[in-house]
Amino acid sequence: MSARRASILLVEDDEPTRRALVANLEGHGYGVRAAADGEEALVLWELRRPDLILLDLGLPGIDGLGVLLRVRRDATTPVIVLSARGEERDKVKALDAGADDYLAKPFGMAELHARVRAALRRTLSAEVDPRGSLTIGDLRLDPDRRTVTVRDAELKLTPREYELLKVLLANAGRVVTHGRLLRAVWGTAYSEEGHYLHVYVGQIRRKIAALDPDGTLADLFEAEPGVGYRVRGASSGES
Amino acid sequence: MLSSSHVGWRSFAGTFGLAVGALAASAVGVYLLEARAGVRDASTLFLLAVALIAYLRGSWAAVATALGAFLAYNFLFLPPRFTFDVANPQHLLTLVLLLAVGVGIGRLTGLQRDHARRSALREREARALYEVSRAITGAKRTTDALPTLVAGLALNARMARAWIGLGSTWAQEQVVADTAQRGEPAAPGPHSVLRRDRNGVLEWVRLSPPGRPIVARREGWALYRLELTDGEAVIGSLWAAREPGDAGPNDEETRLLAAAADQIGQGLGRDRLAEQATEIEVARRSEELKAALLDSVSHDLRTPLATIRAAAGTLADPGVHLAVEDAQAMASEIDAEAERMARLVDDLLDMSRIAGGALHARPEPLPISEIVVPALNRARLSLGHRPLELAIPDEIPAVAVDQVLVNQVLDNLLANVARHAASDAAVRITARRTGEMVNLRVEDSGPGVAPDALPHLFEKFYRVPARRGTVRPGSGLGLAVVKGLVEIMGGSVAASPSELGGLAIEISLPAAGPPPE
Numbered sequence: 045m046s047a048r049r050a051s052i053l054l055v056e057d058d059e060p061t062r063r064a065l066v067a068n069l070e071g072h073g074y075g076v077r078a079a080a081d082g083e084e085a086l087v088l089w090e091l092r093r094p095d096l097i098l099l100d101l102g103l104p105g106i107d108g109l110g111v112l113l114r115v116r117r118d119a120t121t122p123v124i125v126l127s128a129r130g131e132e133r134d135k136v137k138a139l140d141a142g143a144d145d146y147l148a149k150p151f152g153m154a155e156l157h158a159r160v161r162a163a164l165r166r167t168l169s170a171e172v173d174p175r176g177s178l179t180i181g182d183l184r185l186d187p188d189r190r191t192v193t194v195r196d197a198e199l200k201l202t203p204r205e206y207e208l209l210k211v212l213l214a215n216a217g218r219v220v221t222h223g224r225l226l227r228a229v230w231g232t233a234y235s236e237e238g239h240y241l242h243v244y245v246g247q248i249r250r251k252i253a254a255l256d257p258d259g260t261l262a263d264l265f266e267a268e269p270g271v272g273y274r275v276r277g278a279s280s281g282e283s
Numbered sequence: 284m285l286s287s288s289h290v291g292w293r294s295f296a297g298t299f300g301l302a303v304g305a306l307a308a309s310a311v312g313v314y315l316l317e318a319r320a321g322v323r324d325a326s327t328l329f330l331l332a333v334a335l336i337a338y339l340r341g342s343w344a345a346v347a348t349a350l351g352a353f354l355a356y357n358f359l360f361l362p363p364r365f366t367f368d369v370a371n372p373q374h375l376l377t378l379v380l381l382l383a384v385g386v387g388i389g390r391l392t393g394l395q396r397d398h399a400r401r402s403a404l405r406e407r408e409a410r411a412l413y414e415v416s417r418a419i420t421g422a423k424r425t426t427d428a429l430p431t432l433v434a435g436l437a438l439n440a441r442m443a444r445a446w447i448g449l450g451s452t453w454a455q456e457q458v459v460a461d462t463a464q465r466g467e468p469a470a471p472g473p474h475s476v477l478r479r480d481r482n483g484v485l486e487w488v489r490l491s492p493p494g495r496p497i498v499a500r501r502e503g504w505a506l507y508r509l510e511l512t513d514g515e516a517v518i519g520s521l522w523a524a525r526e527p528g529d530a531g532p533n534d535e536e537t538r539l540l541a542a543a544a545d546q547i548g549q550g551l552g553r554d555r556l557a558e559q560a561t562e563i564e565v566a567r568r569s570e571e572l573k574a575a576l577l578d579s580v581s582h583d584l585r586t587p588l589a590t591i592r593a594a595a596g597t598l599a600d601p602g603v604h605l606a607v608e609d610a611q612a613m614a615s616e617i618d619a620e621a622e623r624m625a626r627l628v629d630d631l632l633d634m635s636r637i638a639g640g641a642l643h644a645r646p647e648p649l650p651i652s653e654i655v656v657p658a659l660n661r662a663r664l665s666l667g668h669r670p671l672e673l674a675i676p677d678e679i680p681a682v683a684v685d686q687v688l689v690n691q692v693l694d695n696l697l698a699n700v701a702r703h704a705a706s707d708a709a710v711r712i713t714a715r716r717t718g719e720m721v722n723l724r725v726e727d728s729g730p731g732v733a734p735d736a737l738p739h740l741f742e743k744f745y746r747v748p749a750r751r752g753t754v755r756p757g758s759g760l761g762l763a764v765v766k767g768l769v770e771i772m773g774g775s776v777a778a779s780p781s782e783l784g785g786l787a788i789e790i791s792l793p794a795a796g797p798p799p800e
Contacts, residue, residue: 132687150625152618239647243681246650250677267657270645270687 050164051075053094055085055111056126057103065098068153069160082106086114096163097123099143101134109138116142122163126151132270136221139272144218146271162217162276178213180275183252183261185213194255204229205248208241212265212275221272245273293530298340302348305332306355313360326356326381333385334392341400342393349385356381404535411439415543424557425550429460433521436543437462440536442523443504447547449519453508456519474506474522475531477541485537507532509544513552521547583627587620626698630760633691634743637767644685644772648795651675651682651714651723658693659712665701669727672711679714682721683795688768695761696725696788705729709783720774721794726787731780740778740788741766765790 052074056062062078069076077092079085082105089097089111097115101108112123125138125146135146144163147156178185182195192199192209201209207229212220226239245265252261266274309332316325329352337345357367361374369375414435422428429447437445444463448456475487487507505525510517521544525531532540594613597603605613636642652675659671682689700710704727713724732740743763765788766776774792781787 150621152622240681242647242649242653242686246653246681249656250652262656263660266660267653267686267690269690270685 050095053097054078056100101127139221216275219274333389337389337392345389345393353382419550443526444524476508511548587624590620646683648681662697674713681795682792720791724789726781727785728783729785731785737778
């Protein structure tokens with residue numbers, strides 16, 4: 045625990061919220077730097093290169109999306125976007141621009157910590173399987189052989205279902221927007237209107253459930269309504 | 284009585300001719316009887332003429348005829364003949380007797396005939412008036428009855444055309460009902476208007492449009508106007524027109540028109556009152572809703588605020604020394620109460636966006652399990668240990684819904700179960716297809732709601748009356764939001780008692796087509 049003192053850059057223009065979040069995150073052992081606007085955020089980003097950024101989208105001056113685009117030009121640092129509820133469009137824009145996750149305000153501290161841990165886990169414990177296979181719990185996807193197994197039993201997937209699962213597993217812990225999933229699986233020409241993405245996810249979920257009587261993988265996919273899907277983080281030890 | 288200047292001349296001339304004819308025929312008869320048949324006094328034959336005129340033309344014509352008979356008999360038959368002198372006193376008596384009996388018969392027969400005629404007229408008038416009131420009371424609104432009314436009036440008041448114009452002055456009226464397909468006098472010119480004089484007697488008064496000379500339109504249409512008042516102000520006119528040359532309306536027709544104008548005016552006034560009452564009712568309900576909103580919001584926001592302020596104030600108070608665990612518990616309460624407030628604010632925002640029509644669904648095919656399973660995961664904590672039964676057959680098609688909105692629907696339905704069903708109540712979620720819709724049913728084993736409360740469940744701010752005087756938690760918005768959102772997505776909601784013993788809420792959502800391969 046003490047070895048992991050991740051640094052977080054918090055960008056939030058509302059002062060009481062900022063102060064409370066700083067106190068909370070520091071209380072949990074993170075090193076926190078806080079910025080009240082986009083300019084300050086970029087200065088701190090250049091100076092400190094934090095492990096994670098908590099980014100409010102509605103900022104005076106350079107807005108959250110501007111900060112995100114600037115950060116993404118030269119780093120893959122995880123970014124969690126903080127936004128008000130109902131602003132699905134902004135969330136999708138931020139996620140498509142490279143944000144890893146989002147939290148709708150007002151959020152609880154427990155939720156914040158879960159997201160922060162998941163995002164940091166991706167960078168800190170990025171153990172790449174030498175053979176490139178993706179594993180979550182009992183589920184394992186082998187890209188070389190194009191097979192998916194649940195506890196060594198093979199999961200029979202159609203080519204589209206396989207591609208869909210691969211993209212989601214490769215981004216475990218991150219929200220992948222509908223648009224990105226559609227482009228990755230169906231190609232850029234695919235229309236976003238009336239897509240059958242949810243139907244495919246439902247089929248994958250059902251096939252997995254058939255091989256997973258205990259339901260340990262039941263909550264593998266998490267739908268972010270109107271935004272995208274997320275596969276829960278790699279190590280399921282903590283929650 | 285009525286001043287009807289152009290009525291009468293023609294009928295007077297007719298009566299005169301008839302009387303003269305009858306008297307002449309009687310005189311011929313008397314001559315034949317007296318001179319040829321040797322009857323000494325056949326003057327009673329004149330009484331036949333008097334009775335005939337009385338029968339045909341009424342009592343005053345009969346009296347005049349009796350007088351004529353008296354003169355004719357004197358002049359033609361009594362010596363010295365061809366003078367009005369009477370030589371024999373005996374003959375004078377006969378003559379006076381003839382006059383007296385003639386007048387008597389004439390009056391009696393005439394009165395009888397006048398009486399019968401008046402009865403017939405009254406009956407006709409009553410029937411016409413009855414038609415007017417039946418047309419008005421039979422229609423939902425008087426306005427709807429106007430075309431029938433003008434048609435009936437034109438017929439019963441023997442008018443060539445009748446119409447109704449509405450407006451504050453007769454020159455600015457809009458025609459709302461007219462017996463003519465195409466208007467003959469488009470802009471009403473000089474006309475007679477029905478007025479009541481100081482003694483309450485109806486009379487037609489001739490009017491001309493301002494700035495135009497009064498012209499007697501002998502050859503033009505004769506126009507008659509009756510003002511329509513709704514009890515307060517003049518709101519328009521009933522117009523009637525007669526062909527050129529026809530006599531003006533008689534007493535009976537005038538009374539009919541006047542009574543119809545009264546009833547139409549009152550009917551239109553009632554229409555207006557009914558409209559105002561509807562507007563008032565709408566405004567009242569809107570006020571009630573606002574009051575309920577304020578009531579609900581102030582209560583539901585104040586309760587958590589009270590907790591938050593008390594807890595935060597205690598935490599911030601330098602004079603209070605709390606054990607760490609107590610401080611944490613207090614802060615947790617603040618957190619929980621704030622979350623409650625956030626949910627209420629979300630519901631309120633949803634409700635106002637639904638009411639304002641600002642919410643639009645973006646439907647996409649979504650399997651029922653993709654709606655229900657994630658919702659159950661989200662609600663896991665609040666549903667606690669309630670036994671859950673989930674039955675969604677594989678063959679149930681996906682539904683075409685907006686993912687964000689349908690999630691909100693499920694969250695509200697499950698929150699409703701968590702809030703109102705007993706902590707050990709069984710929960711069952713089932714789906715079935717009905718035609719082009721998929722029905723999703725969420726039910727629990729109790730305690731449920733009373734049958735009379737079921738129809739109100741989806742109303743804004745409706746709270747099921749609490750049992751044993753306890754206040755049920757909840758803002759009364761959750762199910763109203765469910766209804767609003769489901770309807771935006773082209774579905775419907777229904778509440779019924781559940782077989783399990785509690786409440787069943789069933790939402791119906793449009794099915795999506797099968798996925799392309």
